[in-house]
Amino acid sequence: xxAPADVIAxxxxxxxxxxxxxxxxxxIPRTLLAFFAGAALAVAxxxxxxxxxxxxxxxxxxxxxxxxxxxxxxxxxxxxxxxxGSRTFSALIGSALAVLLVVFLAxxxxxxxxxxLAGVGVSASLQSAAxxxxxxxxxxxxxxxxxxxxxxxxRSYEDVAIAGCGLLIGLVLAALAARPLDLxxxxxxxxxxxxxxxxxxxxxxxxGIVILAGCATAAAGxxxxxxxAVPHFLRAWLGPRVVVLVAPAALLGGVAVLIADIVxxxxxxxxxxxxxxxxxxxxxxxxxxxxxxxxxxxxxxx
Numbered sequence: 001x002x003a004p005a006d007v008i009a010x011x012x013x014x015x016x017x018x019x020x021x022x023x024x025x026x027x028i029p030r031t032l033l034a035f036f037a038g039a040a041l042a043v044a045x046x047x048x049x050x051x052x053x054x055x056x057x058x059x060x061x062x063x064x065x066x067x068x069x070x071x072x073x074x075x076x077x078x079x080x081x082x083x084x085g086s087r088t089f090s091a092l093i094g095s096a097l098a099v100l101l102v103v104f105l106a107x108x109x110x111x112x113x114x115x116x117l118a119g120v121g122v123s124a125s126l127q128s129a130a131x132x133x134x135x136x137x138x139x140x141x142x143x144x145x146x147x148x149x150x151x152x153x154x155r156s157y158e159d160v161a162i163a164g165c166g167l168l169i170g171l172v173l174a175a176l177a178a179r180p181l182d183l184x185x186x187x188x189x190x191x192x193x194x195x196x197x198x199x200x201x202x203x204x205x206x207x208g209i210v211i212l213a214g215c216a217t218a219a220a221g222x223x224x225x226x227x228x229a230v231p232h233f234l235r236a237w238l239g240p241r242v243v244v245l246v247a248p249a250a251l252l253g254g255v256a257v258l259i260a261d262i263v264x265x266x267x268x269x270x271x272x273x274x275x276x277x278x279x280x281x282x283x284x285x286x287x288x289x290x291x292x293x294x295x296x297x298x299x300x301x302x
Contacts, residue, residue: 029160030152034261034275035254036163037150037220042253043167043174043246044212045227050181050242051205052115055235058227059095059213062119065224066126067098068217073130084158084218088166091218095210098122150223150276152261159219166215171250173208177201178242185240223276225283226253232286 045058052062059065071094072087080086105118180201183191188198216223230253231245238244257275260282264273 029155029157030261031258032160033152033155033163033220034258036160036167037152037216037223038226038257038260039250039254040163040167040170040212040216041223041226041257042230042249043170044209044216045253046231046242046245046249047174047177047181047205047209047212048227049231050185051202051209053185054113054116055232056228057116057119058225059209060123060222060224060227062116063098063102063122063126064095064119064209064213065217065222066123066130067094067096067101068092068214069222070094070126070130070133071097072218073133077133084156084162088162088215088218092210092214094126095214095217098126099206099210149274150217150221150279151274152220153272153274155220162215163219166211166219167250170208170212170215171246173204173211174242174246177204177208178246181205181242221276223257224280225286226257226279229283229286230256 041059044064048057048059048062048064049055051057068091071090074094075086075090076082080090102115102119102122105122106115180191180196180198183194183196184198184201186194191198191201213227230249234245234248234252238248257279260278261275264275264278267273
């Protein structure tokens with residue numbers, strides 16, 4: 001573990017080469033990746049909850065993260081997803097197809113819970129399929145280990161660029177979707193009467209979710225509960241308006257995952273615990289508590 005003085009010396013270039021390499025090639029990429037991935041997933045969760053009308057929804061629960069992971073695994077076994085660009089493309093295609101499948105399965109029901117239940121089923125199926133793919137080849141299984149649990153270990157600046165670009169594009173889409181989603185929350189008829197477009201709101205939100213969750217998963221692997229917990233926590237303090245929540249969700253999500261990454265390195269020294277496991281250890285109890293308290297649902301929501 002580096003002392004603060006060593007980190008400062010490494011950043012300024014006055015430290016020995018070993019410390020400079022450790023700071024610039026390991027610590028900085030991990031820090032940026034953790035923040036970018038956490039911010040992207042938190043905003044994706046906010047959009048998902050607003051889009052589905054269900055506060056339990058997040059990219060992991062409705063199958064988007066599993067879709068990205070499955071297609072990365074499929075690309076690995078076919079020899080396609082061997083570069084950062086092809087891996088990102090595979091993740092985005094998987095995320096998009098997972099969304100389409102979930103919407104198709106739930107489109108006949110007006111109940112927001114149906115979308116979540118369809119997503120849970122799709123997510124479980126895709127996760128199982130990814131495991132089966134990995135069993136065909138020891139090399140593929142080894143290459144898939146980094147996508148089994150979200151982690152920043154061993155990631156490069158390419159992964160940082162993927163997560164950062166996805167976050168930037170996703171934030172633009174989230175900003176464009178925020179007001180239409182707030183109007184849509186009042187009901188489709190009210191939204192239309194006030195000048196909103198339900199179709200535009202859903203298209204912008206869905207595209208943003210796919211890009212945010214797909215790029216974060218391609219760069220850092222699957223990370224659960226961030227998209228659920230961060231918007232839910234902020235909504236209790238700042239209210240339900242998406243316009244107000246986008247920037248705080250990105251900031252809190254990034255900080256939360258960064259802290260989880262640091263904690264994972266400290267509690268298992270000299271080894272480390274993957275960041276996604278630390279997040280799940282905190283997020284799972286929050287999910288249970290939220291379900292027990294009902295999250296303030298209206299009776300006719302479910």
